[in-house]
Amino acid sequence: MGTEGGNVRVIAGRYRLEAVIGRGGMGVVWRAADTLLGRQVAVKELGVDETLSEDEARQQRERMLREARAVAQLRHAHIIVVHDVVLHDGRPYIVMELVSGGSLADRLAQDGSVDAVEAARIGLALLGALRVAHAAGVLHRDLKPANVLLEPGTGRVVLTDFGIAQVEGATTLTETGGFVGSPEYTAPERMSGDRAGAGADLWSLGALLIAAVSGESPFRRDSLGGILHAVVYEEIRPPIEAEPLLPVIQGLLQREPVRRMGLDEAERLLRAYVATGSTPQYAPHRVPYSPTERDVPALRRRRVPTRVLLVASALVAALAGAGIAAAALLAGDGDNSPAGPSSAAPGSSRTASATGSPTPTVTVTRQETRTETPSPSAPQGYRIAEDAKGFSLAVPDGFTRSLDGPRVFYMSPGKVFRIGVKVTGTQAGGPGDVQRRAAADGPRNNPGYRDGKVTDTSHDGQEAALWEFSWDGFSAAEGARHTVDLCWEEDGRMYDVWVSAPVGRTGEARAYFDAAVDTFVAAPGR
Known part of the structure; x- marks a missing residue:
């Protein structure tokens, strides 16, 4: 039962801890009685790292409480209801609904x-x-x-x-x-x-x-x-x-x-x-x-794969104190613009540039490598376009090529979907700064620009940045659109690939974007 020194534990003056119903790496879960409202609840007692200094422990508790309170604001039929978040004797507790049934x-x-x-x-x-x-x-x-x-x-x-x-x-x-x-x-x-x-x-x-x-x-x-x-x-x-x-x-x-x-x-x-x-x-x-x-x-x-990961840690005592070494050489994929793409259509004057399990501690170091990649094949329903601008990529069957200054477009009939590519020299600040400058110009170059977000990432082991945003399109007939745009540097050049599509068809657009980026190959020496 919820006893401590032979006494029943009551936290925050109202929650009587009755029995442990689960435990894991994050702490202990109790079945408890809310004596104020007369109902059964689940109380999670969060573990605090005892090896921390007093100041570090205080900061950890504050983070726990702050983020637990953020979770408490979530309201959805399929999310556990959080009734209360309390601090008792220096330890954080989360009070939740008690759901009958198992996991x-x-x-x-x-x-x-x-x-x-x-x-x-x-x-x-x-x-x-x-x-x-x-x-x-x-x-x-x-x-x-x-x-x-x-x-x-x-x-x-x-x-x-x-x-x-x-x-x-x-x-x-x-x-x-x-x-x-x-x-x-x-x-x-x-x-x-x-x-x-x-x-x-x-x-x-x-x-x-x-x-x-x-x-x-x-x-x-x-x-x-x-x-x-x-x-x-x-x-x-x-x-x-x-x-x-x-x-x-x-x-x-x-x-x-x-x-x-x-x-x-x-x-x-x-x-x-x-x-x-x-x-x-x-x-x-x-x-x-x-x-x-x-x-x-x-x-x-x-x-x-272009990234090599060396996992060089051992399991902590949480894994039964076995001291198991976990060193393994792992090859994995990297994460994942514009160098001025804008989402403008060709011909436009716009040129915008319940309980957890024990959790091992793992230390990871990462080494980037470059590898030779085979020529990609086109997915079903696509073809490999060998472009005169010095690159190739997969585009859907039926898409046609068009030029707008330095930008190359491959577009569906009616220009509903637009795949854009721009190749330039490297620019100050790299892909991240380029994309952030473009995002700052978003309201000027894309009518109704909104929900813009730039994320630093990587592409085939190279530094990259992903920019996504929505906008109103260039006419009422065209309607609201969404653009996803990846920019990266490779062999002294900057490449920018983006897809623009109607807001209601972002799933199809993402498919085209994935295929284009996944199969993109720069011609040697370009």
């Missing part, structure tokens, strides 16, 4: 895997929860079956344990230089020590969907080193049970965040499957299906 992990352990329709239903519920969290700038960072509760009777799916959540852009509430999360469900960009965005949660969802239909994560291995190697480098081979949801899984388990399927597209495909029993294909990541006795085809990249 998805419990269900998989007791009853085996679920069918594809149930997995899709669970996936849709989690996408709804993530949509609300991400809109509020809150990243979950530990999406896994153990943190998905299934309420019996109602069928309600509840995402819980935001205990290691992070407010986007802020210092993580629990990290002190270590790794936080469950490796089998952790995105490769977090494994490599890069700053991770909302896409990391979508990667975790892809792994969770495989676990739901097969009973285990596709990255389960016998050691931490094996897990890290599988996540960052090995071909991903979903089991045969995942075939009905394969287009979604393929899209979510793209190692480069810039190529990963977005939330809207994942939701669209899952809804289509639930409604029709068939999942539409996702063109840029489509792989022919010819299953072996057990496996469907691996999720492959067309380019040779």
Whole structure:
């Protein structure tokens, strides 16, 4: 029972801790009674690093409370309700609704895997929860079956344990230089020590969907080193049970965040499957299906990976004090403009330039390398355009080429979709400064410019920057549009590739963008 020195523990003068119902790397979860309102609740007692100095411990507690309060503002049917956040005897506590029923992990352990329709239903519920969290700038960072509760009777799916959540852009509430999360469900960009965005949660969802239909994560291995190697480098081979949801899984388990399927597209495909029993294909990541006795085809990249990761840490005492060394050489993909592209159409005068698991501490060092890459082939429905400007890339069948000064466009009939490319010399400040200057000029060059965001990233091991924004289009007939734009430097040149499309067709646009960037090759000597 919730006793301390033989006495019942009551925190904040009202929550009586009655029994431990779970424990993990982030602390202990109690079933408790709210004596003020007369109801049962769950109380999570967050662990504080006892090795920190008094000032460091105070800062850690403040971060925990601040970010827990941010999570408490989230309201959604599929997000655990947080009733209160309190500090008692110097330790933070999160008071939550008590959901009857076990977790998805419990269900998989007791009853085996679920069918594809149930997995899709669970996936849709989690996408709804993530949509609300991400809109509020809150990243979950530990999406896994153990943190998905299934309420019996109602069928309600509840995402819980935001205990290691992070407010986007802020210092993580629990990290002190270590790794936080469950490796089998952790995105490769977090494994490599890069700053991770909302896409990391979508990667975790892809792994969770495989676990739901097969009973285990596709990255389960016998050691931490094996897990890290599988996540960052090995071909991903979903089991045969995942075939009905394969287009979604393929899209979510793209190692480069810039190529990963977005939330809207994942939701669209899952809804289509639930409604029709068939999942539409996702063109840029489509792989022919010819299953072996057990496996469907691996999720492959067309380019040779360009980043080498050396994982040189050991497991902390949390892993049973075994002192297991986890050194493994892992080759993985990099993350992922304009050098003045603007989204202007050719001919325009515009020239804008519940409970967690023990969490190992992992130290990662990264070494960038350059490799020779084979000539890419065109995905189904595309062709490789060998452009006179000194580059080649995949463009959809039926798109035609047009020039607008230094910019090359490949456009769909009616100019609904526009793929743009610009090649220049390197510029001061690199891709990041170039994109930020272009974003600053966005309101002048793109009518109704809004929601602009520049993210520093990488492309094939090179420094890069991704710029996304929406705008009103150049006429009322054209309507609102969305542009995604990647700029990078390579061999003394700056390359800029972007796609502009109607706001309501961003899924198709992202497919064209992914294919163009993934297959882009600069001609030697240009």
